[in-house]
Amino acid sequence: MLMTTIVLIFDLIVNNYLLFHIIVEFFAISILFTLFTITWNARNHLSNKYLLFVGIGGLFIGILDLLHTLTYKGMDIIPSDIYFANQFWIATRLFESLIILSGFLFVAKRIKIRVSWLLVIYSVITAAIILSILYLKIFPVCFIENVGQTPFKIYSEYVIIAILLSALGVLKWKEHYFEKEIHQLILWSIIFAIISEFCFTLYVENYDFINKVGHVFKIISFYLLYKANIQSGFKKPLETFFRDLKISEEKNKEYNKELEKQIATKNRFFSILSHDLRNPFTVLMGFTEYLLDNHEKLNDDERKKYIKIIYETSDETFRLLENLLSWSRTQTNTTNYNPVEFDIREILDECNELISSQAALKDIAIIRDYSSAMVRADMDMVKTVVRNLLSNAVKFTHKSGIVRIATIPGPEFLKITISDTGVGIAAEKLESLFQLNINHSTKGTADETGTGLGLILSAEFIKINKGQLQIVSEINKGSSFSFTLPLIN
Numbered sequence: 001m002l003m004t005t006i007v008l009i010f011d012l013i014v015n016n017y018l019l020f021h022i023i024v025e026f027f028a029i030s031i032l033f034t035l036f037t038i039t040w041n042a043r044n045h046l047s048n049k050y051l052l053f054v055g056i057g058g059l060f061i062g063i064l065d066l067l068h069t070l071t072y073k074g075m076d077i078i079p080s081d082i083y084f085a086n087q088f089w090i091a092t093r094l095f096e097s098l099i100i101l102s103g104f105l106f107v108a109k110r111i112k113i114r115v116s117w118l119l120v121i122y123s124v125i126t127a128a129i130i131l132s133i134l135y136l137k138i139f140p141v142c143f144i145e146n147v148g149q150t151p152f153k154i155y156s157e158y159v160i161i162a163i164l165l166s167a168l169g170v171l172k173w174k175e176h177y178f179e180k181e182i183h184q185l186i187l188w189s190i191i192f193a194i195i196s197e198f199c200f201t202l203y204v205e206n207y208d209f210i211n212k213v214g215h216v217f218k219i220i221s222f223y224l225l226y227k228a229n230i231q232s233g234f235k236k237p238l239e240t241f242f243r244d245l246k247i248s249e250e251k252n253k254e255y256n257k258e259l260e261k262q263i264a265t266k267n268r269f270f271s272i273l274s275h276d277l278r279n280p281f282t283v284l285m286g287f288t289e290y291l292l293d294n295h296e297k298l299n300d301d302e303r304k305k306y307i308k309i310i311y312e313t314s315d316e317t318f319r320l321l322e323n324l325l326s327w328s329r330t331q332t333n334t335t336n337y338n339p340v341e342f343d344i345r346e347i348l349d350e351c352n353e354l355i356s357s358q359a360a361l362k363d364i365a366i367i368r369d370y371s372s373a374m375v376r377a378d379m380d381m382v383k384t385v386v387r388n389l390l391s392n393a394v395k396f397t398h399k400s401g402i403v404r405i406a407t408i409p410g411p412e413f414l415k416i417t418i419s420d421t422g423v424g425i426a427a428e429k430l431e432s433l434f435q436l437n438i439n440h441s442t443k444g445t446a447d448e449t450g451t452g453l454g455l456i457l458s459a460e461f462i463k464i465n466k467g468q469l470q471i472v473s474e475i476n477k478g479s480s481f482s483f484t485l486p487l488i489n
Helices: 002-015 017-041 049-070 084-105 115-135 151-173 180-199 209-235 237-241 243-276 278-294 300-331 344-361 379-395 453-464
Strands: 339-343 365-369 374-378 402-409 413-420 469-474 478-486
Touching (some): 017 209, 049 084, 049 115, 084 115, 084 180, 151 180, 180 209, 278 300, 339 344, 344 365, 374 478, 379 402, 379 413, 379 478, 453 469
Parallel strands (some): 365 402
Antiparallel strands (some): 339 374, 402 413, 469 478
């Protein structure tokens, strides 16, 4: 069948080119009118603006192509000394290429395209082309007998090629708005249209061989257009005509997942507020009430014991409240980021002093394996990070264990590592460690309570300070938390 068609086309080209030209043009016109019919009936449901632009434009391009066919020399339907067919060719192809480019540019725009306005615009342009060629005869001459194509005609072909090349670039840019198969068909349709236009820059007579070759490439171009927009449209209408709806559905799924995550985060946040803040205040109120009622009955050691419990509970609650407020500011983008140059040793020494009493209660040795190094970061944020990581290390280390603070300078960043010989973290829990919506709070080795918020906040602060956080951990052998800060050389 294919070979028969090729032989028939070759025979027509050699022996009856006028008939071949009519067949080529009517083949293209039938595709354009069919494309318009499909688009018109689906116009209220189309979200892909390319299909709307090209589909509605198919009617008007088809009308102009019909006039190009009827005015072709040898048809003698509209006799004239002017080569109207060449003028219609240039005007039609220029109009068509601009429609294709506009369709790609507007493919994903959320503005509502009124079909009535497209009809008006296309009608005005089509009427202007017909009037300028057939009646007013002001359209530039494109072909002169015994001379060939005019410079206007040749330059216009190159302009059309440039527009089609631009359309290819935009198509590549927005390829995700098309099904892969349809994208390839449209792409090759435009490529063959460009080759066809180039052929039409080379002929001297309308019946030249290169002119005939150009029409062969036009057949291929419109056949691919048929495959992309009509055949695929019937076979896979949802994929072709409602591609944007699928994209929108996928985006909604992503949005719903994010919404669920935010709701879970909110619930976890309020759980911390209602439980982890309420419990320490219950302790504070209970012991202060007991002291008020029994202060005369208690001896100094007993009073000191209860005051110490109140102080430690207050200190822990204050840190939790600080973390909550700091974390809420990071979520609302109201955190003040004030990077300055400072010696990391000062921060490490200060945090070590703050945690030393907590470590002493468990007879934990804190080894300081660091030296002076100038970094650039927000001091308050770094202090919060070190304090939280150091506090966690002590919390999850057994009595008489070891916590080490070390620094390793690199070419651009300083690596700060806080490691311990504690309980370690299971591999399956590492991934969810920084998610607030998952409750990963674990009691310390001396039944210390916590929320896990300090670690989440630390990760946020390190990210703000252009650093990275790494965790290495093994059950019953300990954990190592490392983060980097920009180093000042």
